[in-house]
Amino acid sequence: MPKPTSPPSITACLRRGASLALGLAAMLPVQAERSDRTKPMALESDQPCVVNLAKQTSACAGNVVISQGSLLLRADKLEVRETPEGWQQVQASGSADKPARVKQKRDGVDETVEGQAQRIDYDSKTGTIRFDGAAVVRRLRGAVVADEIQGTRIVWDGQAETFNVQGGGNTTPSNPGGRVRAVITPRPGTEAAAAMAAESASAPAPAPLKTTPALGERR
Template identity: 45%
Template sequence: MLLALALATGGWAGSAQAEKADRNKPINIDYDRGGVDFVKQRTEFSGNVVLSKGSMVMRAARMDVRETSDGYQQAYASGEAGKPVTFRQARDVPGEAVEGSADQVEYDSRSDTVRFVGNAVVRRMRGATVADEVVGAVIHYDNRSEVFSIEGGQASPHPAGRGRMVLMPRAAAASEPAASEPALPLQTSPGLQQPRKPS
């Protein structure tokens, strides 16, 4: 099952986007080992690979970075047993960030999209608090529009391969009556009648 979710849904601010300034920042990669293939314009990195681009940080055991003919970059990151690929990027909302993890993560700088594949979990963080969470086999995140596409399946971390979405309440405190206000007694609606007793 494929589900599209805009961040505007359930209180994810539609006007707020991933850090806009990140788009024009250079990509930096730190690693233990790497090798370059100049013919195919690709480089393979391994050993504690960290890719950063402004506030965006992706960490993986291995990463393959390719440059397209028109100068954009594509990164294909994979984790290892017990250590998935992690992703984090600040949003334009102060104190908020998008964090995610998966067996594999793919980043495309041209479309500014991130694809989480296998045991995928993505959260919107408000400081250290999880504001919202989506879980699935594959989660596709568009940084520009802040829309998620979520697929369930065998590689979902949720039992039975199901997708899952958790949207936290936004104004729970505002909707609850104040402690000083007395509770109103229940009243019978005038339209309701008492059941007749059998004669």
């Protein structure tokens, strides 16, 4: 039986000239694109990156962008560490005024998960994304926001299809108490979704939730 192959090495990609240029679990059934974590990872930044071949790390600053399949991550500063097995561990840093941002397509459906926080950690082996500091994560069906979660820390386990959310600590203007907050809408095609649609049609529509801006564009 052939041995499983390791994911593409980010250092190897750089050598080949790859551009440097929930508490609330299981309420939102979400699974990332299954093949994202085994695809090559590309980096771009406005400022030079420091690549340490001995330590298998790459540190970049200045509007840093990482892409891996459908996953797109943006931050002011970012460090990628490659494990001995060839997986990537990413630490992205932002600020309260300019948080790090990430988005990723769900597997097999027209849905996208996007989020922002002062720090985002991504592990390609487990497919886990952790949002720390004034964290906000949204699930979009097409271009429409279906669900939104706010907390101090949100951990998205793309393989187990769960969100784990913690409150307290950092606060934001929209959540001054720092409490865990979630807005969940019924799945399309269900009785609850039909009832909600009928009620919405007979009442003034509330102001829609806004999507995270400029995730697909350079900031």
